[in-house]
Amino acid sequence: MTIERTRVDAEKLINFSTKALQKLGVPEEDAQITARMLVTSDLRGVDSHGVAHLNMFYARRIRLGIINLNPKPKIFSLTPATATMDGDQGLGFVIGHHAMMEAIHRAEKTGAGFIAVRNSTHFGAAASYAMMALERDMIGVTMTNTVAGVVAPGSTKPAVGTNPLAVAVPAGKKPPFVLDMATSVVAGGKLEIARREGASIPEGWAVDKEGKPLTDPTKRVLGEGGLLPLGGTPTLGGYKGFGLGVLVDILCGVLSGSSASILWKTTPETRGNAGDHFFGALRIDSFLPVENFKKSMDEMIEAFEALPTLPGVKKIYVAGGYEAEIEKDRRANGIPLSSKVIQGLQELAKELDIEYDL
Amino acid sequence: MTIERTRVDAEKLINFSTKALQKLGVPEEDAQITARMLVTSDLRGVDSHGVAHLNMFYARRIRLGIINLNPKPKIFSLTPATATMDGDQGLGFVIGHHAMMEAIHRAEKTGAGFIAVRNSTHFGAAASYAMMALERDMIGVTMTNTVAGVVAPGSTKPAVGTNPLAVAVPAGKKPPFVLDMATSVVAGGKLEIARREGASIPEGWAVDKEGKPLTDPTKRVLGEGGLLPLGGTPTLGGYKGFGLGVLVDILCGVLSGSSASILWKTTPETRGNAGDHFFGALRIDSFLPVENFKKSMDEMIEAFEALPTLPGVKKIYVAGGYEAEIEKDRRANGIPLSSKVIQGLQELAKELDIEYDL
Numbered sequence: 161m162t163i164e165r166t167r168v169d170a171e172k173l174i175n176f177s178t179k180a181l182q183k184l185g186v187p188e189e190d191a192q193i194t195a196r197m198l199v200t201s202d203l204r205g206v207d208s209h210g211v212a213h214l215n216m217f218y219a220r221r222i223r224l225g226i227i228n229l230n231p232k233p234k235i236f237s238l239t240p241a242t243a244t245m246d247g248d249q250g251l252g253f254v255i256g257h258h259a260m261m262e263a264i265h266r267a268e269k270t271g272a273g274f275i276a277v278r279n280s281t282h283f284g285a286a287a288s289y290a291m292m293a294l295e296r297d298m299i300g301v302t303m304t305n306t307v308a309g310v311v312a313p314g315s316t317k318p319a320v321g322t323n324p325l326a327v328a329v330p331a332g333k334k335p336p337f338v339l340d341m342a343t344s345v346v347a348g349g350k351l352e353i354a355r356r357e358g359a360s361i362p363e364g365w366a367v368d369k370e371g372k373p374l375t376d377p378t379k380r381v382l383g384e385g386g387l388l389p390l391g392g393t394p395t396l397g398g399y400k401g402f403g404l405g406v407l408v409d410i411l412c413g414v415l416s417g418s419s420a421s422i423l424w425k426t427t428p429e430t431r432g433n434a435g436d437h438f439f440g441a442l443r444i445d446s447f448l449p450v451e452n453f454k455k456s457m458d459e460m461i462e463a464f465e466a467l468p469t470l471p472g473v474k475k476i477y478v479a480g481g482y483e484a485e486i487e488k489d490r491r492a493n494g495i496p497l498s499s500k501v502i503q504g505l506q507e508l509a510k511e512l513d514i515e516y517d518l
Numbered sequence: 519m520t521i522e523r524t525r526v527d528a529e530k531l532i533n534f535s536t537k538a539l540q541k542l543g544v545p546e547e548d549a550q551i552t553a554r555m556l557v558t559s560d561l562r563g564v565d566s567h568g569v570a571h572l573n574m575f576y577a578r579r580i581r582l583g584i585i586n587l588n589p590k591p592k593i594f595s596l597t598p599a600t601a602t603m604d605g606d607q608g609l610g611f612v613i614g615h616h617a618m619m620e621a622i623h624r625a626e627k628t629g630a631g632f633i634a635v636r637n638s639t640h641f642g643a644a645a646s647y648a649m650m651a652l653e654r655d656m657i658g659v660t661m662t663n664t665v666a667g668v669v670a671p672g673s674t675k676p677a678v679g680t681n682p683l684a685v686a687v688p689a690g691k692k693p694p695f696v697l698d699m700a701t702s703v704v705a706g707g708k709l710e711i712a713r714r715e716g717a718s719i720p721e722g723w724a725v726d727k728e729g730k731p732l733t734d735p736t737k738r739v740l741g742e743g744g745l746l747p748l749g750g751t752p753t754l755g756g757y758k759g760f761g762l763g764v765l766v767d768i769l770c771g772v773l774s775g776s777s778a779s780i781l782w783k784t785t786p787e788t789r790g791n792a793g794d795h796f797f798g799a800l801r802i803d804s805f806l807p808v809e810n811f812k813k814s815m816d817e818m819i820e821a822f823e824a825l826p827t828l829p830g831v832k833k834i835y836v837a838g839g840y841e842a843e844i845e846k847d848r849r850a851n852g853i854p855l856s857s858k859v860i861q862g863l864q865e866l867a868k869e870l871d872i873e874y875d876l
Contacts, residue, residue: 236805236806237629237804238629238803238804239627239628239629239630239801239804240598240599240628240629241598241599241628241629241630241804242628242629242630242800242801242804242805243804243805244805244806269597270597270598270599270600270628270630271595271596271597271598271599271600271632272597272599272600272628272630272631272632273630274629274630274800276805299769299773312822312825312834313834314827314828314831314834315825315826315827315828315831315834316825316826316827316828317825317826319822319825319834327765329765329768337764337765337768339758339761339762339764339765341755341758341761345749345754345755346755362753362754364753364754365754370828371828390748390749390755390758390759391703391748391749391750391759392749392750392754395720395722396703396720396722396723396750397699397703397704397748399835399837400697400699400748401748401749402837403697403699403836403837404697406695406697406818406822406836406837407685407687407695407697407837409818410687410695410815410818411657413814413818414811414814414815414818415657415800415802415805415806415811416805416806417805417806417810417811417814442600442632442773443597443600444773445596446595446596446597446599446600446601447594447600447601447602447634447773447774447775448594448602448773448774448775452775453772453773453775456771456772456775457768457772460764460767460768460771460772464670464677464764467670467673467674467675467677468673468674468675469672469673469674470672470673470674470728470729473672473673476670476671476672476673476677477757478761478764479757479760479761479764479765
C-alpha cells in the first residue's frame, strides 16, 4: 500500500499551526511553543506525535473546553534543585515547556533540576522536552503517565499506561543520544494503525482477557487484556517493563501529588487527558569538562556504529541516530504529510478562517 | 533436583563475613559495610549477589591484588547537587556506599544529589545502594556498567553489559517499591546456572553469532553473539532495552570520565572488573509532604495487588514486594545456604584461620 505524501516546509508548518492555535484561543507565545513542539516530532519522523493530531486531537479538546487556555501554573518548592508544579489543566505543550525550563534553570544553579507536574494535559512526544537540554550542554529527562492500557504480568486488566520515558544526551560531531520509549512492548498507536489498515499484529504485543496472544487488533476489548509491558512474558522479563511503567507513574503521578493520575483511578471522563509529567536536567560540566564528555560520546557512538552487522542490516543505530538522519532530510526537503493529514489541516484552515498556505 | 540448604542467621553471617574480610586486609569499617551489603542481598532472596560470591569472587580478587584495600576516593564538584568520584580502584561495596551517602547528603541540602563514579570495582547488587535512600524518605537510584555481553539489535557481537539499574521508593505500610533489573532480557548469571545444571534456556534470552536463538548455553562462545537486550527482537522492542543499556553506560562510564569502562574498550585483563557507577537521591518532602506521598504509594500498591489474576497466578506483585516477603521469612528463620556455599565459607574460614560459627 502506497500512501501519497506531499512535502511541506517545516517553518511554514510551524507558522500555520501557530495561527490555527491562536484562532482557537491559545495566546501567541503558547501557540508558538506548541507548534514548534509538534513540528519537532514531525521533523524527527515521529509522525504519530506531530501535526497529524492538531485537528482531531488538540483542536477538538480545546473546543470541548477540557484544556485551560490561560492557565496559571503554581510552583511549590522547598529546595533549590527540585519543585512540584500544578499545571492548572493547561495545554500540555505549554506546561511541559515551562516545567522543563524550570528544571534547566535549577540545574544551572545546583547541577541538577527535577520537576514533578500534576494537572497538565497531553504534551505530545516526551523527547521534545528532554531535547531542550541538549543545546545547554545538559542531559534531559522527561516522563509522562498515560491512560491505563498495559497489563501487569499475570493479570487480565490494564494496570499502567504505556508511560513513556525519554532521555537526551548531547554528543560532539555525532547526533545526540535520544531515547524515547514507551515502557510497553509497543506504543498504543501501533495497534490503532494495524486496526485501521486491517493488518494483524505480531504475537507478543498484546493479550486478551485470558492472557492469550492477541493478533487481531479488531478483537481488542478496552479494559480487558491489553498491551504487554516491555519484555513481554514473565520469562522474557515482562515484569521489568511493568516495573518501569510503575516507576513512571510514581515519578509523574505520586510525586507530583496528583489525585487523578494514578491511573487505576482514571474515570471515562478524564480518559486520555491524564497528564502528569516528570522533568529532569543534569549539567554535564558539573561532572566533567563538556568537551571531554562530548569526545567520549562520539567515540562510543562510533564504536557502536562500527559493530559487525547481521546480513540485511545496513547499520547499527544508537538511539536518536536514525531520527537525526530523518531530520536532516526533512529540514532540507520538507516534511512528507499524507493526503489525509493535509485534508485535516485544510478543513481546520477553512473552519478557522485562516489561509492554507502550505 | 533438590538442593539441601541450611538456614543461617543473618547477623551471624554479617559477623562472619566481616571477620573474613578483615583477615583479607579490609579495614574494619569497610569490612562491615561490605558484609552488610552482601547479606542484604541474601536476605532479599538475591542469592546470586550475596555471600555465595564472598570466597570465589571477592576474596579471590583481593588476593589477586586487583582491588585497592585502602583507597583514597577523590571527589570533583563544582555544584551543590552533583559530583564525580574517582574510586581509586577500591572495593566496590565501600566506594558505592560512600558515593550513595554523598548523593544523599547533597539531596538533603538541595533536594537532589547525583554522583557519577569511575575506577570502582564490582559492587554486588545495585538495589542495596538505592535502598539506602528509603529510611531517609528519599527516592534512591543506582546503576552500574558491567562487562559487555549483550548484543545490539542487528549485530553479532556484545556491545553493552547487562548494565543494571535500580530504583527504590519508600511506601507507608506496604513494602517499598524496589526495582532492580538488568537491561538485558536476563542477567548473565541465569545462563551460568543453566550451563552448570545442564539445562536448556528459553528461546529469546540469547543469540549466536548468526543472530539465531541460542538455547543450549554450553554452545555459547564468548565474544560471539550474546544475551539479547530487554525486549528481545527488534519487533518486540529490543532496541529499547539496548537504549537503556547504553544510557547506563553513558551515566556510569562517560559522565564519570572513566577511560577504561566504556565497555568496548575493556581488555581481557580488566574483564569483569569494570566498575563505574551512578548514584542518585531525591528528597520526597521537597516535592510534597512525605505522609501524603506514602499514603498514595500504599493506595497504588494495594490497587495493583487487587488486580484480577490469570488462573495459576496467586498474586500480582509490585517490584520489591516478593523480595520483602522473602526478607521477612529470612530475618525470622535464617538465610538458606546451599551445601556448596557452606563448604566455600568453611574453606575460607580454615584458610583465614577464623572460627566457622554459622
